[in-house]
Amino acid sequence: MSDPDAYIALISSLPGSERLFVAKQPPISRLRLDRRLRALAREDAQVLRVLEHALNWGDYDMDVTDVQAVERCKAALGDIPQPTLQKLFLERMDLRTAVAALRLRKQGGSSPAGTFGMGRWARHIPANWSDPTFKLESSMPWLKEAQQLLEAEDPLGLERLLLSVSHKQLKRHAARHLFDFEAVAIYVLIWSIFDRWAQSNAQDAATRFEKLAQQAMADVADIDFEGAYA
Numbered sequence: 001m002s003d004p005d006a007y008i009a010l011i012s013s014l015p016g017s018e019r020l021f022v023a024k025q026p027p028i029s030r031l032r033l034d035r036r037l038r039a040l041a042r043e044d045a046q047v048l049r050v051l052e053h054a055l056n057w058g059d060y061d062m063d064v065t066d067v068q069a070v071e072r073c074k075a076a077l078g079d080i081p082q083p084t085l086q087k088l089f090l091e092r093m094d095l096r097t098a099v100a101a102l103r104l105r106k107q108g109g110s111s112p113a114g115t116f117g118m119g120r121w122a123r124h125i126p127a128n129w130s131d132p133t134f135k136l137e138s139s140m141p142w143l144k145e146a147q148q149l150l151e152a153e154d155p156l157g158l159e160r161l162l163l164s165v166s167h168k169q170l171k172r173h174a175a176r177h178l179f180d181f182e183a184v185a186i187y188v189l190i191w192s193i194f195d196r197w198a199q200s201n202a203q204d205a206a207t208r209f210e211k212l213a214q215q216a217m218a219d220v221a222d223i224d225f226e227g228a229y230a
Contacts (some may be wrong), residue, residue: 003041008179010039014187017194020167021160026194033191037184044181050079051185055092056192074118084182088173088189094119095165098140099158101125106150159200167193 013036017027028036040048054076073093080086097117104112111129115122121136128135133143142165149158170190177183 004179006039007181007184010036011179011183011187017190020164020194021197023194025198026191028191030195033188037188040181040184044184047080047082047085048185048188050076051085051089052188052192055089055189082182084173084177085185088169088186090119091169092166093117094121094140095162097121097125098134098136098143099146099162101134102143102147102150105129156200160197163193163197
């Protein structure tokens with residue numbers, strides 16, 4: 001059972017951050033952040049570990065395919081009991097699915113049969129494969145820019161866009177949580193976005209882009225997951 005007073009003290013001790021892409025580093029080191037997170041109740045600490053492992057950009061190295069990432073996230077979803085954290089988790093899955101589809105299509109891949117990826121658009125995307133934004137521009141207005149960045153082969157620009165979208169999603173949820181575990185978890189996920197951008201450079205982004213584009217082609221026959229929104 002979490003201690004409300006301990007969580008208020010924890011949140012109050014966490015420094016705010018500058019604007020994303022302006023700050024040269026996260027507002028607190030990971031070592032100091034981990035020390036503060038010792039105040040979490042055991043069950044909350046475990047949920048946070050699940051979230052970070054499934055969502056952190058840095059945990060998806062060059063050898064992790066889209067299929068493996070989706071499998072990991074489907075398994076993780078069952079270990080996250082908080083509705084807000086489930087929602088932000090699924091929003092990130094929607095993003096991953098849409099971007100993977102853009103990559104696959106750019107490489108000349110045809111419309112996958114059945115479902116593609118994970119989330120509420122898993123069936124919608126294959127059914128609207130020929131549309132530039134899969135007819136999702138109203139739900140994902142950033143998709144048009146993502147598609148343009150892919151066509152321009154600007155991996156660093158694409159990474160910046162996706163980090164910005166994820167940051168805005170998290171900030172929206174953060175506005176509804178102030179001194180509870182969800183607020184702590186969202187802070188940590190936002191910290192990870194700042195850390196990811198601080199480590200980004202054009203060469204690494206290009207390498208990730210090429211590797212993920214190849215994986216999207218190789219994995220399409222294996223991606224066949226039902227949507228997670230039930």
